[in-house]
Each structure stands twice: as C-alpha cells, then as structure tokens.
Amino acid sequence: MKEFGYTVHKERLIDYDRNDKRVLNHLKKHEPSVLTCIACGSCTATCSAGQLVDFNIRLVQTLLRRGEIEPLKKEVRKCMLCGKCILICPRGVNMRNLILAIQTAIDKLQ
Amino acid sequence: MTRTTVIIGGGVAGMTAASRLADLGEQVILLEREEQVGGHLRNWDRLFPNRRPGYEVLNYLTEELGSKVDIRCLQTVTTIFSGERDFQLQLASGKSLRCDALLLATGFDLFDARRKEEYGYAIYDNVITSAELEELFRSGAPITTRQGKVPKRVGFVHCVGSRDEKAGNLYCSKVCCVTGVKQAIEIKELFPEAEVFGFYMDLRMFDRHFEEMYYEAQQKWDINFLRGRVSECAENQDQSIVLKIEDTLTSRPLKMTVDLLVLLVGFVPSPETLRLAAMLDLPVGEDRFLEPADEHTKSTLTVKPGVFLAGAVKGPFSISNAIADAGTAALQIHAYLKTL
Amino acid sequence: MIIEGKKRLWQEYQKEIADDRYFYVRSCVRQNFFPASEKVFLRILKEELGKDVYENAAHTTCSGIGYHSDVVPFETAMTVIARQFSLMTESGYEHFVTSCITSFGLYSEVLETWKHFPDVLQKVRGYLKEATGRTFELPKNVAHASDVIFRFRNEIASRGTHRLVNHLTGKPLRVVEHIGCHYSKMFPSKGVGGAEYPYVLVGMIEDWGGEVIDYPERRHCCGFGFRQYIVRANRGYSIANSKKKFESMKPYQPDFILTNCPGCPMFFDRWQYALSEMEGVTYGQNGEGIPVLTYEELSGLILGYDPWDLGLQVHQVPVEPLLDKLGIPYDPETKFAGKDGQDLGRPDAPTHMKFF
Known part of the structure; x- marks a missing residue:
C-alpha cells in the first residue's frame, strides 16, 4: 500500500444500522426501567464521579440505546455505584443495576 | 325580527357552536364547503390521548346538531358585505344570505410536506404524512411499505412545517407531538416486533394524560425517542429510507435506515380563512392566523362587532380545545345578539 | 422513487439562461485538471451552435479560492469581481458565463449582497474606481457554463x-x-x-x-x-x-x-x-x-x-x-501522443485499478 502523507479519516457518525444492540436487548430484559429515561440530566448533575472526572451517567443510557458499545464500555467503568442518581431520577431508573447489568452483558459478549 | 347567525365552516368548532347557539334559541345556518360536515375529524381514525375512535366524537357532534340547525353543504361564500348591523353573504350557488352575526370556523389546512424538499415527500416511495397514516389506520388496509413489505423499522419526524422559520411557520403546531406518540403506539400495536423511533426537538405534552401517554410509549411499547431534527432523507436501493439526524444527546451525527417514515405535518392557516378575513378587514397575526379582539379576555370576539372566531382559525387547536372554544363563542354571540 | 414528484420540483426551479452573446470567464484550475473542457465549451458554442462568446485576456481569478481559504477578505473579492464586470461592460456584453462553480457561487453571493445592501455596492464602485479608474454595469444574466450546455x-x-x-x-x-x-x-x-x-x-x-x-x-x-x-x-x-x-x-x-x-x-x-x-x-x-x-x-x-x-x-x-x-x-x-504528435510519456500503471 502506498503512503501519500495522509490517511482516510474514519467516520464519526453513529451508524445505527450497523451498531450492536445485544447489550441493549439484555438490558430491556434485566433493567427495563432504562426505557423510560427522558435525558433530563439530573443524574449527571448530582453524580459524585462526574464532578471530578469526564463521566456522564446520562450518556450511559444514550450510548446503550444507540448500540455504541465501545464508548459504553469505557463509560460504565467510571461509576462509583453510590446511588445518588437513583435518588434523584424523576422516572425511577435504577442506575446502579443499569451499570451492573451493562457490565454483565459486556462480559457475556467477550 | 328573527336574529340569524351564519357559521362558516362545519368542522368540530362550527358544529359545536351551531348546537350551542341552537340550544340557546338562536337561529343558525351552518355553511360547509364539503359534501358533509365534520372537517378534518372525518379523516382521523383514533384520537389522542385515549385512542378512542374519531367517529365517536363525530357521531356525538352530528347527533347533537340533529335537525335544530339549518346545515347547508357544498357552499362557498364568494363575498361578504358588512352592513351597519348585519351582513349580506353572496354564495357561489348564486343565493344570498342575511345574518346578524357571523362566526368564522373555517379551520386549518395541513402543512404541505412537499415544501420540505429534503425529506423527499411525494418523491421517495416510503415517506408518508401523519394524515396518510391515519387514513391507512381508518381504512383498515394492511400497513406495508409501498413495496408490500411489513415495516420492521418506522420513524416519526416531529415538527414538519412547524417551528421552522424557513418554512414560514415559526409557531408550534401543538398537537403533532401527541399525535406522533399516539401513532407510534398504534404502529407497535400492529407490529410488536417493529422498532419505532420518534425524532423530536422537544416533546410538548401540554395537556392532561399526554405525559402519561408518552411514558406508556416508552415503558410499555419500547418506543425510542431520539432528540434531533431530521436533516435529510434519501432512498436506498430497496426503497427504504436512510435519514440523517444529529443525535443531540451524544453530539454526533447519526444515520439510520427506516422502512417507513411518517412526517408529522403541522397546521397552516387555510387560504379560505385568509380570504374571508380580508373581506371582513380582520387583523391577521404574523403567523397568518386570525387575531381575536383580546388574546386572554375576548378570545372569540374580533375587533369587528358581529364577527366571531372559533377554533383553528386562530392557530393550532386540539379537538377538546376547539369544542370548548366553540362553546365560548356561542355564548358570546348569544350575548351580542341580545344587545341588538 | 416517484419521478412526478421530482418533475414538479424541477418546474419550480426554472432559471433564465441567456441564449447568445456571452462574456465567458475561465476557471483558475480547470485547464490543469481537465485541459480540454473549456476549449470544448467554446468550440461547441461557436462552431456547433454559432453563438457569440467573448473572452477578455485581462480577466483574472475571481479570488474564490483565496476567499474560501480565508486569505482574501470579502471586500477584496467584491472589488476583483467588480473589475470582471467592468471588463464585460467595456467589451459591450451583458450575459456573464462562468466556467467555475465556486466563481458562479461567489458572483451570485456578491450580486445578492449588492441587491440587499446597495451601500456596499456603492462602496465597491468607489474601491474599483480608486484602484483602477474603472466603472461597471451589473450583468443582465449570470449563468454557469453547465446552464448554457443544459439550455442547448x-x-x-x-x-x-x-x-x-x-x-x-x-x-x-x-x-x-x-x-x-x-x-x-x-x-x-x-x-x-x-x-x-x-x-x-x-x-x-x-x-x-x-x-x-x-x-x-x-x-x-x-x-x-x-x-x-x-x-x-x-x-x-x-x-x-x-x-x-x-x-x-x-x-x-x-x-x-x-x-x-x-x-x-x-x-x-x-x-x-x-x-x-x-x-x-x-x-x-x-x-x-x-x-x-x-x-x-x-x-x-x-x-x-x-x-x-x-x-x-x-x-x-x-x-x-x-x-x-x-x-x-x-x-x-x-492516447499519449500530444497534439503535435510528440510522445507525452506514459504514466505508471496503478497497482490495483485496471489500466489501459
């Protein structure tokens, strides 16, 4: 292969058709409360970890729903499982179990 | 002398106002352009938020009218002469009418989705409007793609022709959000295996039971709401639709194929309303809907004595709100007639 | 695909394209990229269709490349374009045809700007006068060369x-x-x-x-x-x-x-x-x-x-x-003989793409 001094940029869009929905399908069974998230961000605002590191717990459900597994894997590891987000969530999404169940599903995939 | 009220437009607002005025002992002539009264409600299968059949409401309004109102269908008003205290209407049929009060209930048109060229309505096979979907539901015909396939993924595009300054409509059409949620649920009822998406900017669940319906759509029906405005659609080789949208919650562009794309078309003022308003010198708002005498306190009156407004001539209305508004208009007309 | 839907839209976007007496401006780069294209355009218009097409040797870049690369300010671009119009006016033409798309876009942008902001047009007239002593009329018709081929x-x-x-x-x-x-x-x-x-x-x-x-x-x-x-x-x-x-x-x-x-x-x-x-x-x-x-x-x-x-x-x-x-x-x-018959040299064959 020839070198021209540049490489072909990778697309940064979310290609929903190609993304992997297996983790999402696992979650629909094991923590269906995730379906009711309205992305209000109150979880992120109160999150202990998110005050100090680049962690957005609201984004966890968004990435899950889009099937964006690679960034999701990185994101779930940042949660400290303190449970403050569950206390605040207006829709009663069980975020602790969400994080754990996502981890379980990811582990299963590997 | 008998006092006569002419109501132009036999949709939900016109029918309701006619019944209320007749109940109050007024003589009413209801003019309708089409063959039958009922307006847009005639084309709607089920109503939000409880998904009851539209014909139930239509039948109720029709039965209420009974024979107490003089209903004249296939009538178009060509000219209106405003007298000192009354109005002379010239009809296309050649007949003329005199009345003491005039109620404009000429309603709205649906936004012409062809104007959003980037969505490819009337160009791509599988882009339809919410009104067409409703018509499909009502006909009971099997819902398929134009190629006869059972849809596996269906998308609903919110705000088509609404909140869109470029389309000339800065306003929110109010009822499309809830219509989109209702129709998404109905698609899931028919096709439990289908993936259903709503592409929205805000979900404006403004009235009673609406938010609960949205919750049900998420919780029970697994309908996926993706925040962003669809920016363009194209047709794939198999006639499915590929759409581009920003997933604003991840700040990344997103591409997705759907088998069927439903455009939730908004309200626009009907040319008929504007034509009548011009004849009567009624003020028209920047949104091209008619202006009442006072937005809060005289919402069914106009600046012109004897001329009244009800329903969607004043902007987007739900059926419940149009019925309530028409009742108010009837009372205001009755009060006005007593002063003559 | 519903072709009638496209046809309806096409009806809505008709544009006026002059049918003769063109003042033609070339692209900066096309003669390098596709050496015969502009020559063929002139040949078709002049020889096949018998049209009057005029080129002025004094015309320059429209400055679009510089404008879009953020090195030429809009005022400069407008003044350069004003000069092209003055060449057109001097030569007695009113129908402007551009070979380049970016030029076409920039001419359109400048004319639209002048339409909405006549004071900007006056300013640019001043700049051009001061810099070159020239004056100009606005073209009656601006078309891209592909519009002209489309027309014929x-x-x-x-x-x-x-x-x-x-x-x-x-x-x-x-x-x-x-x-x-x-x-x-x-x-x-x-x-x-x-x-x-x-x-x-x-x-x-x-x-x-x-x-x-x-x-x-x-x-x-x-x-x-x-x-x-x-x-x-x-x-x-x-x-x-x-x-x-x-x-x-x-x-x-x-x-x-x-x-x-x-x-x-x-x-x-x-x-x-x-x-x-x-x-x-x-x-x-x-x-x-x-x-x-x-x-x-x-x-x-x-x-x-x-x-x-x-x-x-x-x-x-x-x-x-x-x-x-x-x-x-x-x-x-x-294939690789020049116009004078002299060998232009043969490029190396690509590794994967079929070569002839």
Missing part, C-alpha cells in the same frame, strides 16, 4: 453522433450526476432544478439517452473543500468524503460520473486512484474505476469528438471501458 442540450443531441446507450446491449447507461456545492446550495433558486434535486445534469443525461442514478449520498460534498485539500495533512478528510460517496454509489453499478464543478471531477478521479493504492479498493466493475467526466467532455463525446482531443487521457481513472460501451472508436497508440 437538445441542439447538441440532434447534432450528435452518439447517445448514452450501451451499444452492445441497447440499454441506457447508468449515470451518477454530481453538482458542485456552490452551484445551488447557497442559492437554490439560482440553480436549474434547485438544490435538493438539481436538474442541470439530469436534463443532459436523460435527453442524451442515459439513466440517472439517485443514490443515498448523492447530496454529499465531494470533499474538495479548500482549506481541507490545500493542507496535505487534512487531505484524509477530503478523501473520506469522496469515499463515502463511492461506497454509496457502488451498488448501483454506475457507468460513469458526470460533474459540473472544477473540484469534484478532479477529486472523484484522483481519489479513486489514491484509494485503490491506499486500501486496494476499486469502485467500478472487474477491478475498474468509475470514469469521471465533465459536462463539456461528455458533450464532446456526444458530438463525436476524438476522446484524446477531449483530454480524456489525463484522467487517472481510465475511460476506455466507457468508450467501449458508447461504441466510440479510439486509437490506443495515440
């Missing part, structure tokens, strides 16, 4: 020797059309057919017997950009855009790509080569590339001009498979 497409077809039909199978050729972004994305009403479903090239393809492919990434930019291409490190961005389009059009098996911009055919042509070398992929049939033509080159083929007189030998994606489908004779021996 039926005359070209009736004089032509070839149609866009595979002469072996009798089937219409399948064509991807690509419009330069600056043709109508900024001002949809200034492009034939508008911006979402432009008709200018579609009209040529259909009336010359071909079939148009509408593929999902049709509206996407070719990736040229200006800043993006000029800096080498950024070229991965440019090539990724072209690649996105190639991948989207490939399943439709296009016979060729037709373009109306200086940059798009350049990059569709060269990037197919670069992608074949970088990733080993080709987008045509049997290891071939998809030939890329300018509308002038295609007009020349329709009119039966010799492919090597049209400069098709300098394309990086070989055009021979297309010529074979069209039944156009060519002499492989003279």
Whole structure:
C-alpha cells in the first residue's frame, strides 16, 4: 500500500444500522426501567464521579440505546455505584443495576 | 325580527357552536364547503390521548346538531358585505344570505410536506404524512411499505412545517407531538416486533394524560425517542429510507435506515380563512392566523362587532380545545345578539 | 422513487439562461485538471451552435479560492469581481458565463449582497474606481457554463453522433450526476432544478439517452473543500468524503460520473486512484474505476469528438471501458501522443485499478 502523507479519516457518525444492540436487548430484559429515561440530566448533575472526572451517567443510557458499545464500555467503568442518581431520577431508573447489568452483558459478549 | 347567525365552516368548532347557539334559541345556518360536515375529524381514525375512535366524537357532534340547525353543504361564500348591523353573504350557488352575526370556523389546512424538499415527500416511495397514516389506520388496509413489505423499522419526524422559520411557520403546531406518540403506539400495536423511533426537538405534552401517554410509549411499547431534527432523507436501493439526524444527546451525527417514515405535518392557516378575513378587514397575526379582539379576555370576539372566531382559525387547536372554544363563542354571540 | 414528484420540483426551479452573446470567464484550475473542457465549451458554442462568446485576456481569478481559504477578505473579492464586470461592460456584453462553480457561487453571493445592501455596492464602485479608474454595469444574466450546455442540450443531441446507450446491449447507461456545492446550495433558486434535486445534469443525461442514478449520498460534498485539500495533512478528510460517496454509489453499478464543478471531477478521479493504492479498493466493475467526466467532455463525446482531443487521457481513472460501451472508436497508440504528435510519456500503471 502506498503512503501519500495522509490517511482516510474514519467516520464519526453513529451508524445505527450497523451498531450492536445485544447489550441493549439484555438490558430491556434485566433493567427495563432504562426505557423510560427522558435525558433530563439530573443524574449527571448530582453524580459524585462526574464532578471530578469526564463521566456522564446520562450518556450511559444514550450510548446503550444507540448500540455504541465501545464508548459504553469505557463509560460504565467510571461509576462509583453510590446511588445518588437513583435518588434523584424523576422516572425511577435504577442506575446502579443499569451499570451492573451493562457490565454483565459486556462480559457475556467477550 | 328573527336574529340569524351564519357559521362558516362545519368542522368540530362550527358544529359545536351551531348546537350551542341552537340550544340557546338562536337561529343558525351552518355553511360547509364539503359534501358533509365534520372537517378534518372525518379523516382521523383514533384520537389522542385515549385512542378512542374519531367517529365517536363525530357521531356525538352530528347527533347533537340533529335537525335544530339549518346545515347547508357544498357552499362557498364568494363575498361578504358588512352592513351597519348585519351582513349580506353572496354564495357561489348564486343565493344570498342575511345574518346578524357571523362566526368564522373555517379551520386549518395541513402543512404541505412537499415544501420540505429534503425529506423527499411525494418523491421517495416510503415517506408518508401523519394524515396518510391515519387514513391507512381508518381504512383498515394492511400497513406495508409501498413495496408490500411489513415495516420492521418506522420513524416519526416531529415538527414538519412547524417551528421552522424557513418554512414560514415559526409557531408550534401543538398537537403533532401527541399525535406522533399516539401513532407510534398504534404502529407497535400492529407490529410488536417493529422498532419505532420518534425524532423530536422537544416533546410538548401540554395537556392532561399526554405525559402519561408518552411514558406508556416508552415503558410499555419500547418506543425510542431520539432528540434531533431530521436533516435529510434519501432512498436506498430497496426503497427504504436512510435519514440523517444529529443525535443531540451524544453530539454526533447519526444515520439510520427506516422502512417507513411518517412526517408529522403541522397546521397552516387555510387560504379560505385568509380570504374571508380580508373581506371582513380582520387583523391577521404574523403567523397568518386570525387575531381575536383580546388574546386572554375576548378570545372569540374580533375587533369587528358581529364577527366571531372559533377554533383553528386562530392557530393550532386540539379537538377538546376547539369544542370548548366553540362553546365560548356561542355564548358570546348569544350575548351580542341580545344587545341588538 | 416517484419521478412526478421530482418533475414538479424541477418546474419550480426554472432559471433564465441567456441564449447568445456571452462574456465567458475561465476557471483558475480547470485547464490543469481537465485541459480540454473549456476549449470544448467554446468550440461547441461557436462552431456547433454559432453563438457569440467573448473572452477578455485581462480577466483574472475571481479570488474564490483565496476567499474560501480565508486569505482574501470579502471586500477584496467584491472589488476583483467588480473589475470582471467592468471588463464585460467595456467589451459591450451583458450575459456573464462562468466556467467555475465556486466563481458562479461567489458572483451570485456578491450580486445578492449588492441587491440587499446597495451601500456596499456603492462602496465597491468607489474601491474599483480608486484602484483602477474603472466603472461597471451589473450583468443582465449570470449563468454557469453547465446552464448554457443544459439550455442547448437538445441542439447538441440532434447534432450528435452518439447517445448514452450501451451499444452492445441497447440499454441506457447508468449515470451518477454530481453538482458542485456552490452551484445551488447557497442559492437554490439560482440553480436549474434547485438544490435538493438539481436538474442541470439530469436534463443532459436523460435527453442524451442515459439513466440517472439517485443514490443515498448523492447530496454529499465531494470533499474538495479548500482549506481541507490545500493542507496535505487534512487531505484524509477530503478523501473520506469522496469515499463515502463511492461506497454509496457502488451498488448501483454506475457507468460513469458526470460533474459540473472544477473540484469534484478532479477529486472523484484522483481519489479513486489514491484509494485503490491506499486500501486496494476499486469502485467500478472487474477491478475498474468509475470514469469521471465533465459536462463539456461528455458533450464532446456526444458530438463525436476524438476522446484524446477531449483530454480524456489525463484522467487517472481510465475511460476506455466507457468508450467501449458508447461504441466510440479510439486509437490506443495515440492516447499519449500530444497534439503535435510528440510522445507525452506514459504514466505508471496503478497497482490495483485496471489500466489501459
């Protein structure tokens, strides 16, 4: 292969058709409360970890729903499982179990 | 002398106002352009938020009218002469009418989705409007793609022709959000295996039971709401639709194929309303809907004595709100007639 | 696809295109990229159609490349354009025709600016007067050269020797059309057919017997950009855009790509080569590339001009498979012979793309 001094940029869009929905399908069974998230961000605002590191717990459900597994894997590891987000969530999404169940599903995939 | 009220437009607002005025002992002539009264409600299968059949409401309004109102269908008003205290209407049929009060209930048109060229309505096979979907539901015909396939993924595009300054409509059409949620649920009822998406900017669940319906759509029906405005659609080789949208919650562009794309078309003022308003010198708002005498306190009156407004001539209305508004208009007309 | 829907839209975006007495301005780069295109345009208009086309040797760049690369301020661009108009006025012409899409976009942008802000026009008149002593009239009609070919497409077809039909199978050729972004994305009403479903090239393809492919990434930019291409490190961005389009059009098996911009055919042509070398992929049939033509080159083929007189030998994606489908004779021996018969030299064959 020839070198021209540049490489072909990778697309940064979310290609929903190609993304992997297996983790999402696992979650629909094991923590269906995730379906009711309205992305209000109150979880992120109160999150202990998110005050100090680049962690957005609201984004966890968004990435899950889009099937964006690679960034999701990185994101779930940042949660400290303190449970403050569950206390605040207006829709009663069980975020602790969400994080754990996502981890379980990811582990299963590997 | 008998006092006569002419109501132009036999949709939900016109029918309701006619019944209320007749109940109050007024003589009413209801003019309708089409063959039958009922307006847009005639084309709607089920109503939000409880998904009851539209014909139930239509039948109720029709039965209420009974024979107490003089209903004249296939009538178009060509000219209106405003007298000192009354109005002379010239009809296309050649007949003329005199009345003491005039109620404009000429309603709205649906936004012409062809104007959003980037969505490819009337160009791509599988882009339809919410009104067409409703018509499909009502006909009971099997819902398929134009190629006869059972849809596996269906998308609903919110705000088509609404909140869109470029389309000339800065306003929110109010009822499309809830219509989109209702129709998404109905698609899931028919096709439990289908993936259903709503592409929205805000979900404006403004009235009673609406938010609960949205919750049900998420919780029970697994309908996926993706925040962003669809920016363009194209047709794939198999006639499915590929759409581009920003997933604003991840700040990344997103591409997705759907088998069927439903455009939730908004309200626009009907040319008929504007034509009548011009004849009567009624003020028209920047949104091209008619202006009442006072937005809060005289919402069914106009600046012109004897001329009244009800329903969607004043902007987007739900059926419940149009019925309530028409009742108010009837009372205001009755009060006005007593002063003559 | 509901073709009536497109036809209805095309009806809405008709534009006035003058029918004679053109003041023609060339592109900065096209004579390097596609050496015969502008010459063929003049030949068709003057010799085939008997039109009056005038070029003024004193005309310069419109400064669009600099403007879009952020090195030329808008005031400067407007003054340069005012000078072109003064050359047109002096020469006694009123119909302005540009070869370049970005020029067309910039002329449109400047005229639109002057329409809405007459004080800016007065200022620019002052700048030009001060700098050069010149004055100018605004053109009565501004068209892109592809508009002019579009206008005379039926005359070209009736004089032509070839149609866009595979002469072996009798089937219409399948064509991807690509419009330069600056043709109508900024001002949809200034492009034939508008911006979402432009008709200018579609009209040529259909009336010359071909079939148009509408593929999902049709509206996407070719990736040229200006800043993006000029800096080498950024070229991965440019090539990724072209690649996105190639991948989207490939399943439709296009016979060729037709373009109306200086940059798009350049990059569709060269990037197919670069992608074949970088990733080993080709987008045509049997290891071939998809030939890329300018509308002038295609007009020349329709009119039966010799492919090597049209400069098709300098394309990086070989055009021979297309010529074979069209039944156009060519002499492989003279492919790399210059106009004076002197050997131009033969390029190295690409590693993966089929070469002739």
